[in-house]
Amino acid sequence: MGLPDSSQVLSTEMEVDAFRRIFPLRFFERHLSESLRPDARPLGKARDTIVNLGLVSTADGSALAKIGSTTMLAAIRMEVMTPSADSPDEGSIALEFHMPPICSPTVRPGRPADAAPVISKRLSDTILSSGMIDLKELCLVSGKAAWMGYLDIYCLDADGALFDAALLAAVAAFSNLQIPVVALNDNGRIVAITGGKDQDNASIIEKKAVNKEKRKLTLNNIPFSLTCILHKNYILADPTTEEETIMDTLVTVVLDSSDHMVSFYKSGGTVLASSSAIKSCVELARTRAKELKQILGEMDID
Amino acid sequence: MEVDREDGRTPNQLRPLACSRNILHRPHGSASWSQGDTKVLAAVYGPKAGTKKNENAEKACFEVIWKPKTGQIGKVEKEYEMILKRTIQSICVLTVNPNTTTSVIIQVVHDDGSLLPCAINAACAALVDAGIPMKHLAVAICCCLADNGYVVLDPNKLEEKKMTALAYLVFPNTTLSVLPEGSSVAEGEPVEHGIITSVTHGVMSVDDYFLCVENGRAATASLSAFFRKNFQQSQRDSSKAG
Numbered sequence: 001m002g003l004p005d006s007s008q009v010l011s012t013e014m015e016v017d018a019f020r021r022i023f024p025l026r027f028f029e030r031h032l033s034e035s036l037r038p039d040a041r042p043l044g045k046a047r048d049t050i051v052n053l054g055l056v057s058t059a060d061g062s063a064l065a066k067i068g069s070t071t072m073l074a075a076i077r078m079e080v081m082t083p084s085a086d087s088p089d090e091g092s093i094a095l096e097f098h099m100p101p102i103c104s105p106t107v108r109p110g111r112p113a114d115a116a117p118v119i120s121k122r123l124s125d126t127i128l129s130s131g132m133i134d135l136k137e138l139c140l141v142s143g144k145a146a147w148m149g150y151l152d153i154y155c156l157d158a159d160g161a162l163f164d165a166a167l168l169a170a171v172a173a174f175s176n177l178q179i180p181v182v183a184l185n186d187n188g189r190i191v192a193i194t195g196g197k198d199q200d201n202a203s204i205i206e207k208k209a210v211n212k213e214k215r216k217l218t219l220n221n222i223p224f225s226l227t228c229i230l231h232k233n234y235i236l237a238d239p240t241t242e243e244e245t246i247m248d249t250l251v252t253v254v255l256d257s258s259d260h261m262v263s264f265y266k267s268g269g270t271v272l273a274s275s276s277a278i279k280s281c282v283e284l285a286r287t288r289a290k291e292l293k294q295i296l297g298e299m300d301i302d
Numbered sequence: 303m304e305v306d307r308e309d310g311r312t313p314n315q316l317r318p319l320a321c322s323r324n325i326l327h328r329p330h331g332s333a334s335w336s337q338g339d340t341k342v343l344a345a346v347y348g349p350k351a352g353t354k355k356n357e358n359a360e361k362a363c364f365e366v367i368w369k370p371k372t373g374q375i376g377k378v379e380k381e382y383e384m385i386l387k388r389t390i391q392s393i394c395v396l397t398v399n400p401n402t403t404t405s406v407i408i409q410v411v412h413d414d415g416s417l418l419p420c421a422i423n424a425a426c427a428a429l430v431d432a433g434i435p436m437k438h439l440a441v442a443i444c445c446c447l448a449d450n451g452y453v454v455l456d457p458n459k460l461e462e463k464k465m466t467a468l469a470y471l472v473f474p475n476t477t478l479s480v481l482p483e484g485s486s487v488a489e490g491e492p493v494e495h496g497i498i499t500s501v502t503h504g505v506m507s508v509d510d511y512f513l514c515v516e517n518g519r520a521a522t523a524s525l526s527a528f529f530r531k532n533f534q535q536s537q538r539d540s541s542k543a544g
Contacts, residue, residue, distance in 0.1 A: 106356055114380075114384065115384075117377045117380040117381070118377075118380055118381045118384045120377055121377040121378060121380070121381045122381070125503060129503055129504050129505060130505060131505065221505075256505065259507075259508075260505045260506065260507050260508075261502070261505070261506055261507065261508050261510075261511050262502075262505050263501075263502050263503075264469070264500050264502050264511060265500065265501055265502070266497060266498075266499055266500045267384065267385045267388040267389060267499050267501070268385075268387075268388030268389040268390070268391055268392035268498060268499055269388065269392050269498075270392055271496075272474065272493065272496020272497060272498060273496055273497040273500070274495060274496050275495070275512070275515070278497070278512075278515075282508055
């Protein structure tokens with residue numbers, strides 16, 4: 001890296017694009033000192049967020065979430081399983097986060113990305129500990145049958161704030177979830193009721209439908225997350241990949257709809273989080289949670 | 303009003319600490335760290351030439367290998383590896399040995415709660431033993447929030463399960479070296495009050511989190527003193543032997 005003096009001399013005659021590549025940190029700091037970011041956002045503002053529901057017809061619930069250009073596709077498939085002996089009246093949720101090579105140039109085909117299992121673990125921790133889903137609602141017959149929800153989240157485009165987008169997609173997919181109707185047949189087995197065929201209808205009535213109509217899960221305490229970058233005294237909300245690679249201190253705050261903290265995640269980074277920085281991050285997350293709640297609320301009306 | 307703990311500790315009392323360094327022959331640095339029944343062995347190899355793919359060759363690179371007590375590594379261990387790697391990167395001076403890789407191997411000997419903080423402390427002691435240049439130490443602690451709103455420090459496995467929420471916090475230790483004026487204070491707070499790493503499980507209010515941070519921070523002072531005493535002790539021993 002050049003001496004500070006040399007960069008000063010160069011910067012006067014260099015094109016902006018070249019300057020951005022050669023002195024990325026200096027480029028960003030020049031923007032930050034003007035309280036602005038290269039993509040014309042103020043420091044505390046998140047990118048435009050779009051959520052679309054029900055895109056995958058083969059899944060029981062699905063959603064596509066976009067934060068800026070970060071794109072996540074989440075889909076849930078429900079299957080009947082026997083609940084474990086310790087919790088006979090609870091279903092379960094298995095979450096998997098995938099980062100295929102399509103999402104980013106740093107992911108090589110054949111070798112799974114390092115970040116994928118970590119984000120996967122954090123997501124399932126957050127969703128299960130937030131109490132958003134009452135696992136008892138997934139029970140069909142106590143001790144005999146319960147729902148197993150397979151939630152798969154695919155990252156289609158990784159441009160920063162992966163966890164935020166993945167969590168949003170997961171929450172939206174759960175709000176879109178339609179639990180299929182099943183019945184208990186004579187052998188004590190759970191079978192799916194597929195509407196449509198007339199000759200089956202009679203037998204359906206004979207069979208006792210375990211869940212009467214297609215049910216929706218009640219979601220309480222929905223978690224909303226915001227990732228921030230700490231750099232010197234600046235706090236940048238919702239970073240892009242470029243910002244994440246240049247400034248390495250990331251803080252993710254997850255708040256639920258009743259304003260409780262579900263997770264405060266910071267792993268290393270050059271900047272230490274002081275109490276005042278933590279407070280500002282929580283404050284930013286609070287406003288972001290309101291925004292996201294509104295975005296999800298609009299979805300439900302449709 | 304006080305929380306009753308099964309082992310009769312007060313809420314802020316840590317389990318007995320033990321740390322011994324230079325216990326393995328082959329690695330460049332090694333340490334074992336135990337808090338009560340939780341025991342972790344850490345070994346450091348390096349710096350070795352070259353960095354891994356996708357890593358910045360202008361800086362020193364670290365890799366962390368987590369070996370559980372039994373079985374294969376899963377997502378939990380992968381997450382621990384990532385947290386530990388990023389924590390180590392933030393406390394080490396990366397520009398002294400550019401284009402090198404240092405391996406940190408963590409072997410869990412016994413897990414009785416507060417495993418990740420224990421491993422971070424062990425890794426830190428092993429890095430010191432290997433003579434890897436560091437800015438400061440990282441001191442890790444596990445804080446639990448009990449049902450009645452009390453904060454309990456350094457829980458064992460049983461307590462971890464019963465608690466509503468828990469937070470793993472890592473703070474820098476207090477530096478005694480001479481620093482330029484003003485650099486030891488950031489935004490009116492001493493540097494050792496800043497959080498290096500924070501991982502939480504379970505739902506708590508924001509105020510409860512700050513309560514955890516405060517109590518954790520107070521406890522790291524004694525942990526940090528233990529580190530220092532231990533290092534001075536072994537330094538004296540080695541100089542006597544030499």
